[in-house]
Amino acid sequence: MPVFFVFLVAPIAVAVALFRRNPRRFLDGPTEDAPLRLLRWAIGLLSPQRAEWGQAMLGELAYLDGRWRRVRFAIGCAGAALVMPPWGRAAVGLWALTGITAASVAVYAVLTVQYRLGVGGWFGVGGWIALAVVLLICVGCLLGASALLRRPGIALPGLVGGLFATLVGLVLSGFTAVDQVTYISTGWHRGVLVLAVPAAIGAAGTLWRRDPAAGRRVARLAALSAGLLQLLYATVAVAVLGGGGPPDADGGFTVRGTVSDRLGNNVVHLAVTTLLIALVGWAAAALTGYLVRRKSAPAADPVGEV
């Protein structure tokens, strides 16, 4: 029940945060056209050695008229920016996460076909709808990650944080496929996964960059990358086990029902992991920033009047 409350509140909290950051933009929408926004997004992924070329593309776009001309030019430049070597950390991170996501969705699709999940459920297409929902969630995670990866100094600590959270989760749950489908965190395991690890990521991000805003971004990127990594591992585990392994308590009595239930659990786990790491990491980053500021405040005021 608390998890569903978090799901319900999270979109509202995001909307409030966006409104507080820039009320005008929230109400009026973006001030730049789609080609310019696409190109800005893409050149943010360029390595520092290629930054000048990104500015060259932006400069050229500014002199182009006609919507479709601009769109074609921006799409071409965005494609070039994504593949042009040497890759910056942001592009490497984005491609790594895209590969992980594509692998997860591909395995999910294979399972949907192999166990005929696509012909069961609502109106006979429930499995395909579930696959589409998974794809949508994964693309959302990727877009969120791409926005964070473009921020200077966030890619490396964020991705390392995601890897750390995934490894801790695997160490606690066990590495085998059976461990993946049967593990339920209890006791101190839950404390480590829900509080200690996300808090450590947020605090480390703040201390690394000496900036609580960077720490919050690191926590969010770690949350998204950990969610996607764990989804891949768990989906592969379902593929390895199929309908085998220990019986599910609520997964139905057929192989199809068991596989479908396990895949569904993975998606819920993705959402919970992402939200928890982002939320707790965000809070830990903010708290660390506050404590660091408090500690360094007397040094900034040698007279001691404040």
Place this chain on the structure above:
Amino acid sequence: MQRNRPPSPQTVNVLRALAADPARWRYGYDLGAEVNLKSGSLYPILVRLADRGLLETAWEPSAGSRPPRHLYRLTGDGRDFVAALTAARSDRSVTHPRRRLSEA
């Protein structure tokens, strides 16, 4: 490690377009339109040419609220490279006249 692969036909087209009037600075979009290349193909070619020292780049001062625009032209090495390329092609066409016929 620097690779010395022969330039692609698209790169050759860009080089020839630039060599047609080597003193003139060119805009990226106009160059792409002239050689019929999309921006996604043109910019990687320009980047590679600049990395190899064959292309000179400069910024045109911005006009009004618009950002500055990037300009391109061949360097001295670039002109030599195009001349060598043209000579090599004409040599090859003399050595393999059949190929020239098939290209025609």
